[in-house]
Amino acid sequence: MFRHMAITFLLSQLYCQAKQNRWMRYFTGFNRVALALGFLPSGYVKIAGERFTSLSNNHPMGHYLEALFHTGYYYTFIGVAQMTAAILLLIPRTALLGAMLYFPIILNICILSFSVRFDGSLVSSPLMVLANLYLLCWDYDRLKGILLPDPRTVLVNRSKGVSNEFPLAFFGGGLITVVTVGFTVLNLFDMKPYNTLNDCQQNCRDSRNPAACAEFCDCIHQQGQPLNRCLDAYNRAVAAQPNGTWVAPRK
Structure with missing residues (x-):
């Protein structure tokens, strides 16, 4: 029990330090905007009833997207969900709801990209999943009541001012993660169909x-x-x- 409390206290401290850091707030805003920009164009195309890509129907992803295009209002529904998630991400009060809606959609896209080895989102989709997970972690204080409904949860004082210290370790680790994911994904498959x-x-x-x-x-x-x-x-x-x-x- 004491070990659990100690770990919870340490994580709470680290979390609060991150929330009070100006650079982490900038990074959070960047992720929200970047993810929103990733869904707004693709969502609009679906709502407008246009084809999402010019891939040949013979391509594995082309097979899927062509079939998806012919599903009628289901195709439109996906576009509405994407645009809704993007807009919610851009509004501070609804950013958490946007991240929660965004996650299952981008996770599905990521798994689809790997299953058909689609170059177009083979690298970007797992990075978007990681960015989405970061945003969910950023709002941990609002999610912990659902994830950890434990009355013994340690609360840490968050009344301190905003810190301007640059979180070098975090951004260094983030850069290593991006490079590692990109390198791993690009060398994961011996054969890929490519786009053409x-x-x-x-x-x-x-x-x-x-x-x-x-x-x-x-x-x-x-x-x-x-x-x-x-x-x-x-x-x-x-x-x-x-x-x-x-x-x-x-x-």
Whole structure:
């Protein structure tokens, strides 16, 4: 019990120090504006009934977005939810509600981007998830009644003035996190469909098996086959010819 109280007290102190820091407040405002700008254009496009992207329907993400476009008012509903979350984020009194609405939407986009290996949001979406989580943590004092309904929760005096000390450790850790996420995501997949056939084929020059890679690009962008089927064919070709020569995979 005492250990729990000590940890809670320490976290509360760190939290209050962050809330009283001018630079952290600037960073919070930046995150709110950046996330809002990420949803306002895409939400408006959906409400206006326009297609969200010019991706080919043969592309895995293109398959999904084309089907989504034809869902009628569900497509519009997503746009309304995105714009609502963005607007709520920009209003200080409703910023927490905006962050709570924003989170499931951006988490879904992040998982979707990874599942179809979509270059367009492969890096940005996990960073947006982290930014959204930061905003939820920023309003921990308003959320703790839901998350930790414990009457023994330690309260820390927050009556001190605003601090102008630059939180070097926080921003240094944040920069390392962004670089780590970006590097990891960009090197996570051996093969990606990329956005166009030309982009995909250019990547084949550095592939373990250029011919198999070219077949993969054709499988995606010309034949419109599912991503997993094209990946399976590519992996079989690479595994069958470890010396780099290539035999066309079975159809």
